[in-house]
Each structure stands twice: as structure tokens, then as C-alpha cells.
Amino acid sequence: MRISVIGCGYLGAVHAACMAELGHDVVGIDIDAGKVASLSRGVAPFHEPGFDEVLERNVDAGRLRFSTDFADLADAQVHFIGVGTPQVENGYAADLTYVDAAIDSLVPHLGPHPDGPVLVVGKSTVPVGTAARLAEKVTPTGAHLVWNPEFLREGFAVQDTVSPDRIVYGLPGDPAAAEESRTVLDEVYTHLIHEQSIPRLTTDYATAELVKVAANSFLATKISFINAMAELCEATGADVTQLAEAIGHDDRIGSKFLRAGIGFGGGCLPKDIRAFMARAGELGVDQALTFLREVDSINDRRREHTVHLARTAVGGNLTGKRVAVLGAAFKPDSDDMRNSPALDIANTIAGAGAEVTITDPAAGRILARQRPDMTIAEDAYAASADADVVLLLTEWKQFKELDPARLKDAVANAWIIDGRNALDPATWREAGWTxxxxxRP
Structure with a gap:
């Protein structure tokens, strides 16, 4: 099928490449000429495992191209919207500027298609009620609007696109339009639905919009729950890792997302739960989501607590102390530093007068360009030279596999703060580390 993807950031670029990988003829549209030029050469503008190969393969095969001109999508039958919905500057709500701009730019190019009904398919995470509003712009052109939320995990985005755990369609209220939309979108995802037997759920606009934010809110709640338990464990001498293992055996709870640490970050969970709260307030049901305020508060406290641990490790005053920070991205296998707990903690420690050196396998090079005021090291051993304390803040494999004896030779004071509970305490203590x-006790 001929498909367009509007917005070639993290979501859109991965979706475009994966749709081409499934055999479709895809054009990606973005207003950023530099990004389009890079993608057109088959060069990924961000770090995501497996994406480079899929991108290059499909660009070379001629199934995937990129453009800044909306006229280049005129022959597509299905148009995916994959633009960002960041948090507004002075509030919690989602900024829909890019979604509205994408729809407004697309509408003039919509019209009859020889292969059947034309679909506009929203993938961006939006406040409930957005799809119904946008449908008023799309429907007069004869096209149908569908909301098809994404459930990508950074570090697993290609896998989550070509083999997701579920597919959700938010269909129009008109039965005939809904059936036409379902049929066309089933053709787009035919390999997933018929060959992989991926569950496909059909629902209305509002439910489809709520699925994504509800899922993210649940995950955020689970993470903050175990971090709240970590606070209690530290006050009582209990071990949160053993606590998590014990309660995780209950299949009603499960073990995933029960690792205590410095909290969640990135471009989705923080802004999505805040936008969810803001939308609930607009709908007059803000009390339904007041618990998310505490989820957010617990998450922020983990960052403050980690700074406190660092200050304690160096004797109570960070001024002039050398601090090594292992990790800048918000999670491993990504170079995404949006709302990164690691980077926030590093900034706070530097602001307290410490000499901070950061290393990150993927984000380090980007950070060096963006923040020339920061000291960036090539690896953990270089970052830890003469350090008074080492902070592991992003659980990259390279950091989890560090040699504690070799690292001890580099530092001035062998004290490590494991902000992700990713290391074996006994191994490090046996090597002479605090x-x-x-x-954890």
C-alpha cells in the first residue's frame, strides 16, 4: 500500500521504516530539512537498536523515502500522524500545536483514491476528545479518521512496531465509515494480524485515546510504588530488591517495573501523566486522578534523594568534589535525554559546586555538542579518574559489567551509588568499595 507518515521524529521515523519493512511504499514527511536529508541517506538521527539497519535497507530498496513537501504524499491512501505532543511551557497540558499543524497541512491533499477509502491515522499520544475534534476537519474531505495509539518502548521500538503485543483501532462512530476504516487498516497490518496473530482491538475514539495514557499512568504508578517502598526500606533496614521479588511472584502484581531507583523520565511517562491530570481537570473529574500527583511527587523525590546520597558520600559538602556520573540518557539503549533523571541529578550536583564528569555510550557525544560547559568522558574508567564518588544512573550493559577492581584504581575514594540497583553489592564490597x-541496607 502507499502510506505516508507525517512527523519523522522518534515515533514517526521508526513507524515509517517498519511499514516499509512490512512491504509498503512509504514516504515520511517532516519540516526539518536536516532530519529529512539524514533519513534520506539512510542515516538514523537518533540511537535505537536495529533501526539503522531497517532504515538503510528500505531506503536502498526504494520502498522508503523522505520529504519536506506535503505534495509528495498526495498518492498515499493511508496517512499516519506521528508528531510530538510535548508538555505546554507553563502548565501540565499537552501542546497539540504540531498535531493541529499536521492535520491542517494534510487536509488540502486529501481526496479520492483509486484503491479505496483514504484514512488519516493518528498515532500521537493526545488528550481524550482530540480525535473527535480532528475528525471534524478530516471527514468533510471524504477521508476517515482512525486513532491507532503507539506502544513503543525506547530500546525496543523496531520490535514493538513489527511485532507489537496488541493493536488498537479507535474507529469513527458511523458504522459504514468504521467498517471501511477497519478493512483498510487491517490491510496495512495484515502481516501482524494474520501471520503473527497479534490481538487487534476495535473501539471508539475516546477509548483508543485513553488506552495509551492509562497504560503509561499504570506503569508510572507501579514504578513510583516500588520507589515509595524503597523509602520505607531505607527507614527500616529492609531490602527493596527482596521485597520486589517476593511480591512480584503474585501473578496479580507481576515482577515487571518493580525495580527501585532514581525514577522514570523520558519524553512519554512524565508529560503523559501530567497531561492526563490536566485533561481530567478540564472534564471536571480531576479527583479521579489526584493519585497521579503523588506518583509524580514520589518520582521527583528520588532525584533529590540521590543528590542527598552523593552529598553524604563526600562528607556533606559537594563543593570542589569530583563526581563521576555514569549515564545521561533516561534509559539504556537510547540517546534520549528528555526529562532524564540522570542528567537532572548531574546538573543539580554540578550546581552545588561539584566537578562533574559524565559518560554515556550513546548520549555522550550529543551532550558534548549541546553542553560545552560539561565535562564528557569516553568511558566509565576515564570519567571516574580521581573521583570522590561514582554514581551509576543509567543501567547500560557497559556499566553493569564494569570491573570494580580496575575502577577502584582510577578513583580517589571508592564509593559507588547504584541509582538503578543494577550491580551486585557483594561483588563491589569485596573489591573494596563502599x-x-x-x-537496600
């Missing part, structure tokens, strides 16, 4: 975990 080990501090999160919620």
Missing part, C-alpha cells in the same frame, strides 16, 4: 543502593 556500595550504596536504593532501598
Amino acid at each position: 556500595y550504596t543502593g536504593i532501598g
Whole structure:
């Protein structure tokens, strides 16, 4: 099928490449000429495992191209909207500027298609009620609007696109339009639905919009729950890792997302739960989501607590102390530093007068360009030279596999704060380190 993807950031570029990988003829549209030029050469503008190969393969095969001109999508039958919905500057709500601009730019190019009904398919995470509003712009052109939320995990985005755990369609209220939309979108995802037997759920606009934000809110709640338990463990001498293992065996709870640490970050969970709260307030049901305020508060406290642990490790005053920070991205296998707990903690420690050196396998090079005021090291051993304390803040494989004896030779004071509970405390203590975990005795 001929498909367009509007917005070639993290979501859109991965979706475009994966749709081409499934055999479709795809054009990606973005207003950023530099990004389009890079993607057109088959060069990924961000770090995502497996994406480079899929991008290059499909650009070379001629199934995937990129453009800044909306006229280049005129022959597509299905148009995916994959633009960002960041948090507004002075509030919690989602900024829909890019979604509205994408729809407004697309509408003039919509019209009859020889292969059947034309679809506009929203993938961006939006406040409930957005799809119904946008449908008023799309429907007069004869096209149908569908909301098809994405459930990508950074670090697993290609896998989550070509083999997701579910597919959700938010269909128009008109039965005939809904059936036509379902049929066309089933053709787009035919390999997933018929060959992989991926569950496909059909619902209305509002439910489809709520699925994504509800899922993210649940995950955020689970993470903040175990971090709240870590606070109690630190106050009582209990071990949060053993606590998490014990309660995780209950299949009603499960073990995933029960690792205490410095909290969640990135471009989705923080802004999505805040936008969810803002939308609930607009709908007059803000009390339904007041618990998310505490989820957000617990998450922020983990960052403050980690700074406190670092200050304690160096004797109570960070001024003039050398601090090594391992990790800048918000999670491993990504170079995404949006709302990164690691970077926030590093900034706070530097602001307290410490000499901070940061290393990150993927984000380090970007950070060096964006923040020339920061000291960036090539690897953990270089970052830790003469350090008074080492903070592991992003659980990259390279950091989890560090040699504690070799690292001890580099530092001035062998004290490590494991902000992700990713290391074996016994191994590090046997190597002569003072080990501090999160919620661990």
C-alpha cells in the first residue's frame, strides 16, 4: 500500500521504516530539512537498536523515502500522524500545536483514491476528545479518521512496531465509515494480524485515546510504588530488591517495573501523566486522578534523594568534589535525554559546586555538542579518574559489567551509588568499595 507518515521524529521515523519493512511504499514527511536529508541517506538521527539497519535497507530498496513537501504524499491512501505532543511551557497540558499543524497541512491533499477509502491515522499520544475534534476537519474531505495509539518502548521500538503485543483501532462512530476504516487498516497490518496473530482491538475514539495514557499512568504508578517502598526500606533496614521479588511472584502484581531507583523520565511517562491530570481537570473529574500527583511527587523525590546520597558520600559538602556520573540518557539503549533523571541529578550536583564528569555510550557525544560547559568522558574508567564518588544512573550493559577492581584504581575514594540497583553489592564490597543502593541496607 502507499502510506505516508507525517512527523519523522522518534515515533514517526521508526513507524515509517517498519511499514516499509512490512512491504509498503512509504514516504515520511517532516519540516526539518536536516532530519529529512539524514533519513534520506539512510542515516538514523537518533540511537535505537536495529533501526539503522531497517532504515538503510528500505531506503536502498526504494520502498522508503523522505520529504519536506506535503505534495509528495498526495498518492498515499493511508496517512499516519506521528508528531510530538510535548508538555505546554507553563502548565501540565499537552501542546497539540504540531498535531493541529499536521492535520491542517494534510487536509488540502486529501481526496479520492483509486484503491479505496483514504484514512488519516493518528498515532500521537493526545488528550481524550482530540480525535473527535480532528475528525471534524478530516471527514468533510471524504477521508476517515482512525486513532491507532503507539506502544513503543525506547530500546525496543523496531520490535514493538513489527511485532507489537496488541493493536488498537479507535474507529469513527458511523458504522459504514468504521467498517471501511477497519478493512483498510487491517490491510496495512495484515502481516501482524494474520501471520503473527497479534490481538487487534476495535473501539471508539475516546477509548483508543485513553488506552495509551492509562497504560503509561499504570506503569508510572507501579514504578513510583516500588520507589515509595524503597523509602520505607531505607527507614527500616529492609531490602527493596527482596521485597520486589517476593511480591512480584503474585501473578496479580507481576515482577515487571518493580525495580527501585532514581525514577522514570523520558519524553512519554512524565508529560503523559501530567497531561492526563490536566485533561481530567478540564472534564471536571480531576479527583479521579489526584493519585497521579503523588506518583509524580514520589518520582521527583528520588532525584533529590540521590543528590542527598552523593552529598553524604563526600562528607556533606559537594563543593570542589569530583563526581563521576555514569549515564545521561533516561534509559539504556537510547540517546534520549528528555526529562532524564540522570542528567537532572548531574546538573543539580554540578550546581552545588561539584566537578562533574559524565559518560554515556550513546548520549555522550550529543551532550558534548549541546553542553560545552560539561565535562564528557569516553568511558566509565576515564570519567571516574580521581573521583570522590561514582554514581551509576543509567543501567547500560557497559556499566553493569564494569570491573570494580580496575575502577577502584582510577578513583580517589571508592564509593559507588547504584541509582538503578543494577550491580551486585557483594561483588563491589569485596573489591573494596563502599556500595550504596536504593532501598537496600
